[in-house]
Amino acid sequence: MIRPVPHVQAMAPYALAKMEAPPGASLLSLSQNESLRPPSPAAIAASSKALMDGALYPDPDWSELRENLLSHFMISAGEVLCGNGSLDLIGCIARTYSGSDRAVLAPEHAYPFFRSAAQMAGARFDTAPENGVTVSVDNLLGAVRPDTAIVFVANPGNPTGTRIPKSELYRLRSEMPDDVLLVIDEAYGEFADHIGESCFDMVAGTNTIVLRTFSKAYGLAGCRVGWGVFPEFIASEVQKVMNPNNIASASQVAAYAALSDQEYMRETCALTASIRDATAEQLRDVGINVFDSSTNFLLIDFFDAKAAQSADSFLRSKGAFLRPQSGAGLPHMLRMTVGSEEAMETVVDNLKNWREENTP
Numbered sequence: 001m002i003r004p005v006p007h008v009q010a011m012a013p014y015a016l017a018k019m020e021a022p023p024g025a026s027l028l029s030l031s032q033n034e035s036l037r038p039p040s041p042a043a044i045a046a047s048s049k050a051l052m053d054g055a056l057y058p059d060p061d062w063s064e065l066r067e068n069l070l071s072h073f074m075i076s077a078g079e080v081l082c083g084n085g086s087l088d089l090i091g092c093i094a095r096t097y098s099g100s101d102r103a104v105l106a107p108e109h110a111y112p113f114f115r116s117a118a119q120m121a122g123a124r125f126d127t128a129p130e131n132g133v134t135v136s137v138d139n140l141l142g143a144v145r146p147d148t149a150i151v152f153v154a155n156p157g158n159p160t161g162t163r164i165p166k167s168e169l170y171r172l173r174s175e176m177p178d179d180v181l182l183v184i185d186e187a188y189g190e191f192a193d194h195i196g197e198s199c200f201d202m203v204a205g206t207n208t209i210v211l212r213t214f215s216k217a218y219g220l221a222g223c224r225v226g227w228g229v230f231p232e233f234i235a236s237e238v239q240k241v242m243n244p245n246n247i248a249s250a251s252q253v254a255a256y257a258a259l260s261d262q263e264y265m266r267e268t269c270a271l272t273a274s275i276r277d278a279t280a281e282q283l284r285d286v287g288i289n290v291f292d293s294s295t296n297f298l299l300i301d302f303f304d305a306k307a308a309q310s311a312d313s314f315l316r317s318k319g320a321f322l323r324p325q326s327g328a329g330l331p332h333m334l335r336m337t338v339g340s341e342e343a344m345e346t347v348v349d350n351l352k353n354w355r356e357e358n359t360p
């Protein structure tokens, strides 16, 4: 029997959400941080039309989408690369710059795919302790070793939902060795853009990449379009390991149209934030601990892994699927995507019932 290469054989498969509603209950999917609204009507119309040309391969260089991103974000330094979701870009970056003799570093409770990307590249994955659920730049700096090649940081973080101030990211960049690649993953950046701390300007003249996605605020998770700003000399290397024709034509035009409809995306972010903050308050009112969030999800702390498992099973039995967080080193927590008001009401009511049944 043929065996995979050792570093692949040693890997566990990446754990995606498993969701199946029990008989009689309808499925409430709150485990993947998808948008609470469908994509912009302009995106739906554009992608439906693009299917007419479905016999043809897509634009391999995402030219129109790339131009739209460059001008919308007024990016003057660096190149834009688009991926089949930002997962694609994270994997390509890890394959290009890490390996058996070059390690990857991330915060302790970082997005678990950073670890998977390092493992796929055969690289050691190191972590730096956080201050509770907030990234510590001092600890990251202290964890950089002579063979550290890439530092991945999501801002805001997933599953934590917390933000690192831009000044801290500047400090990380300036105090870290210049030749370590810093990847700032802003998958939830649109939910925090009103604070005005996006890091695109850090790309100029440094080994820094900033990633974004159309999967969250733009509601296009099913279209698989991520993108990032890369220094030119890094973009040309990463592109070598990307699959050609990686984004379907219908997805490229959907992303283009969604980007052009900023008003719709801003409405989605505002609606999400208002439901998120109201839900956090309701949960706190019934004695459930929730962290403040700058994203489209909430992290709930049950202080005890068994209690988190029990609440998760209770909710699943009602058809509501949250995301357990053992994979991010937080087995006592569950992450809940912000859904519609009705969806949040269902979860809050069920958690209230769970507490009543489980309080001695």
Ligand SMILES: Cc1ncc(COP(=O)(O)O)c(C=O)c1O
Binding pocket: 032, 033, 084, 085, 086, 087, 088, 111, 154, 157, 158, 185, 187, 188, 212, 213, 214, 215, 221, 224, 225, 226
């Ligand atoms: C921090 C972070 N980065 C990247 C991704 C991947 O997003 P996508 O591949 O859909 O663009 C996610 C998805 O949940 C995420 O939370």
